[in-house]
Amino acid sequence: MRSKILLIARSEYLRRILTKGFLIALLLAPLGLVLVFALPILVTTLSPSDEAERRVAVLDESGRLYEAVAEAMPERFVTEPADAPLDSLRARVLDERLDLAVVLPASLLEGEGEATALSRSGGGLSQYDDVRGAVREAVRNVRLADVGATDEVTAVFAERPSVRSVTVTESGDAADGAFLATGIGYMSGLIIYMLVFIYGSLVMRGVIEEKQNRIVEVIASSVRPFELLMGKVLGIGAVGLTQIIAWVALGAGALTVMGPLLGAASGPPDVPVPQGAPPPDLPFDISAVAALMTPGFLIVLVLCFLGGYLFYAALFAAVGSAVEQESDAQTLSLPVTLPAVIPMLFLFPILDQPDSVLSTVLSILPPFSTVILPVRIAVVDVPLWQTLLALGLLAAAFVGAIWVAARIYRVGILSYGKKPTLADLWRWLRTA
Amino acid sequence: MTPVLVLDNVTKKYGQTVAVDGVSFRAEPGRLFGLLGPNGAGKSSTIRMITYITTPDSGTVTLGGEPVGPSTQQRMGYLPEERGLYKKMKVGEQLVYLAQLKGMDTAGAEASVRKWLDRFGASDWFGKRVDELSKGMQQKVQFVSTVAHDPDLYIFDEPFSGLDPINADVLQETVLDLRDRGKTVLFASHRMEQVERLCDDLCLISQGRVVLRGTLREVKARYGRDTATVEWDGPADWVGRLADAGGVRVLSQTDGRAELRLVSAGPNDVLERAIADGAEVLQFGLHAPPLTEIFRTAVEEGVQA
Numbered sequence: 185m186r187s188k189i190l191l192i193a194r195s196e197y198l199r200r201i202l203t204k205g206f207l208i209a210l211l212l213a214p215l216g217l218v219l220v221f222a223l224p225i226l227v228t229t230l231s232p233s234d235e236a237e238r239r240v241a242v243l244d245e246s247g248r249l250y251e252a253v254a255e256a257m258p259e260r261f262v263t264e265p266a267d268a269p270l271d272s273l274r275a276r277v278l279d280e281r282l283d284l285a286v287v288l289p290a291s292l293l294e295g296e297g298e299a300t301a302l303s304r305s306g307g308g309l310s311q312y313d314d315v316r317g318a319v320r321e322a323v324r325n326v327r328l329a330d331v332g333a334t335d336e337v338t339a340v341f342a343e344r345p346s347v348r349s350v351t352v353t354e355s356g357d358a359a360d361g362a363f364l365a366t367g368i369g370y371m372s373g374l375i376i377y378m379l380v381f382i383y384g385s386l387v388m389r390g391v392i393e394e395k396q397n398r399i400v401e402v403i404a405s406s407v408r409p410f411e412l413l414m415g416k417v418l419g420i421g422a423v424g425l426t427q428i429i430a431w432v433a434l435g436a437g438a439l440t441v442m443g444p445l446l447g448a449a450s451g452p453p454d455v456p457v458p459q460g461a462p463p464p465d466l467p468f469d470i471s472a473v474a475a476l477m478t479p480g481f482l483i484v485l486v487l488c489f490l491g492g493y494l495f496y497a498a499l500f501a502a503v504g505s506a507v508e509q510e511s512d513a514q515t516l517s518l519p520v521t522l523p524a525v526i527p528m529l530f531l532f533p534i535l536d537q538p539d540s541v542l543s544t545v546l547s548i549l550p551p552f553s554t555v556i557l558p559v560r561i562a563v564v565d566v567p568l569w570q571t572l573l574a575l576g577l578l579a580a581a582f583v584g585a586i587w588v589a590a591r592i593y594r595v596g597i598l599s600y601g602k603k604p605t606l607a608d609l610w611r612w613l614r615t616a
Numbered sequence: 617m618t619p620v621l622v623l624d625n626v627t628k629k630y631g632q633t634v635a636v637d638g639v640s641f642r643a644e645p646g647r648l649f650g651l652l653g654p655n656g657a658g659k660s661s662t663i664r665m666i667t668y669i670t671t672p673d674s675g676t677v678t679l680g681g682e683p684v685g686p687s688t689q690q691r692m693g694y695l696p697e698e699r700g701l702y703k704k705m706k707v708g709e710q711l712v713y714l715a716q717l718k719g720m721d722t723a724g725a726e727a728s729v730r731k732w733l734d735r736f737g738a739s740d741w742f743g744k745r746v747d748e749l750s751k752g753m754q755q756k757v758q759f760v761s762t763v764a765h766d767p768d769l770y771i772f773d774e775p776f777s778g779l780d781p782i783n784a785d786v787l788q789e790t791v792l793d794l795r796d797r798g799k800t801v802l803f804a805s806h807r808m809e810q811v812e813r814l815c816d817d818l819c820l821i822s823q824g825r826v827v828l829r830g831t832l833r834e835v836k837a838r839y840g841r842d843t844a845t846v847e848w849d850g851p852a853d854w855v856g857r858l859a860d861a862g863g864v865r866v867l868s869q870t871d872g873r874a875e876l877r878l879v880s881a882g883p884n885d886v887l888e889r890a891i892a893d894g895a896e897v898l899q900f901g902l903h904a905p906p907l908t909e910i911f912r913t914a915v916e917e918g919v920q921a
Contacts, residue, residue: 199704394702399700401700402696402714405689405694407689408686
């Protein structure tokens with residue numbers, strides 16, 4: 185019996201892996217992923233000057249702030265002292281002769297009042313930040329000068345000490361841990377969700393195809409339905425595993441190639457990198473990624489994929505066995521797809537508070553654990569007992585799912601004619 | 617061990633519907649067994665139990681004395697009425713795979729598949745994808761998948777449907793050859809002329825029950841020579857008159873030829889009527905009714921019973 189399952193799994197595996205489609209998906213998917221993540225970085229780093237110049241009029245009611253504000257404003261703001269009252273400034277902003285009008289009341293220098301920035305459309309968060317920063321800096325510097333502060337004191341106030349987030353692990357410390365961990369956690373959850381879904385529906389499509397072209401009758405006269413089900417599920421699962429392993433390998437390769445490239449792109453574009461110089465700073469620390477990608481994490485990742493895949497693929501196969509064409513599977517597969525989507529809805533709350541009760545429960549409870557457990561492990565230290573409990577429950581869940589699926593499948597593959605309802609599936613499940 | 621197939625009082629229900637109701641028969645090696653019945657009579661349900669795709673609610677199915685199960689599945693070849701293959705797979709790869717599922721090793725499977733493809737003049741299909749082949753070619757491929765693992769019991773469900781006469785002849789030759797090699801062949805059909813031409817034994821089921829069973833000779837003998845074939849020149853209206861009077865039933869009639877089942881009229885009545893009405897009788901013969909007619913009578917009697 186085992187050899188039949190292996191025989192079927194082998195055929196299912198080879199049939200899929202030796203196709204152009206698989207190779208293309210294998211290469212294109214990570215490329216797409218890299219693009220999705222790299223493009224925004226490239227766009228923001230390569231095009232700082234794409235912002236058009238902005239004409240700014242500054243109505244300085246104190247009479248002493250204009251110079252300081254003009255100096256503190258980023259380059260793209262072309263400032264001029266306002267020579268008109270507020271009303272006419274407002275009119276000029278409205279008819280687009282001005283992009284921005286900044287009104288600085290005299291009370292600012294007494295530590296009261298507030299500046300006003302007039303623009304047609306708010307101008308975006310970064311414009312607001314720029315204006316606010318410039319006004320604050322100008323007011324501070326003028327007031328410091330008023331109280332007779334030395335240059336040293338002024339310099340102290342201008343300082344911006346930064347905070348470096350470092351993740352501590354057994355194998356060494358790495359910088360920027362918190363951001364990276366969240367990113368990696370999010371990616372892991374997303375990838376597992378996608379793969380489980382893609383390969384689960386591949387199983388469903390395979391089952392429907394066999395039923396549609398009637399070969400299932402021939403196969404059922406050679407092997408037990410359970411063997412066919414398991415062979416198919418395992419064979420397609422192996423394709424998914426191959427894909428993951430290939431992606432990890434590709435990813436490691438891409439990281440070493442793309443990393444420096446991204447680094448170069450994010451540096452000042454007009455400064456040539458001298459030969460033999462140390463590699464430019466990366467947007468992220470490779471050693472930090474390596475520190476997070478521990479063997480333990482990768483093992484949990486693979487186990488979660490396998491567990492989740494077995495759980496959903498078996499149920500997808502049961503749904504597929506009941507219908508004769510894919511379009512009929514929609515309503516029947518709802519009870520399967522719905523629980524798969526739920527963890528994705530909780531992904532952000534969980535990334536935000538990985539140790540909350542909700543996060544802990546979802547990371548242990550199958551089938552949600554398939555997505556949530558790796559996410560949590562990436563972000564926080566999950567106690568070993570929780571990981572083991574989650575994996576144990578997941579194993580129990582997929583054994584249960586396969587049991588349920590096999591009972592439905594065995595009746596479903598031989599049923600033609602009327603479209604079965606969920607109630608029919610329930611009846612099949614209960615008949616001996 | 618002779619691979620005799622025995623069904624003993626087999627019953628199968630689907631919900632409230634009784635698909636197969638106490639069916640018993642024996643299919644012997646070296647003979648061609650015809651399982652007949654109208655659509656929905658329970659042929660496919662019966663075959664599914666023989667092939668261990670489903671199991672009976674009661675009764676037993678044995679092959680060579682062994683209850684059917686995973687082990688007997690390996691010794692059966694099954695060609696279902698609804699044909700199907702993996703469309704994207706290559707012919708050779710697919711046939712080898714299907715033979716492996718029947719327990720053959722890779723080398724043995726490949727040798728056998730090549731041998732059978734050669735026999736059908738289809739050696740160069742081995743590397744072709746199934747969906748590149750015509751419908752008729754796909755049927756041959758499916759036939760090979762039924763026989764490649766050299767089983768003891770062959771089950772062909774409407775094997776010649778959809779085949780052109782030339783290909784049908786080739787397959788028919790092969791089926792008869794299997795029988796002559798001492799295999800047990802079960803042939804399910806509702807095409808009576810094929811059954812009449814090929815089968816040694818037959819079992820007719822209707823509404824899940826056996827209504828007629830025996831060798832072809834026995835079955836025909838049971839009805840005696842109650843059918844007349846007449847060929848004549850001249851007017852033809854005597855046939856209609858005879859039938860209207862309830863003397864005969866017209867089984868078939870063409871210009872100058874009629875096959876008549878004798879109901880109340882005797883052979884002499886028929887001849888007299890024809891001659892009296894001015895027909896010049898060229899030929900007159902008495903024989904057993906054709907199987908189609910036996911089939912109809914048996915089903916009608918079965919329904920009444």
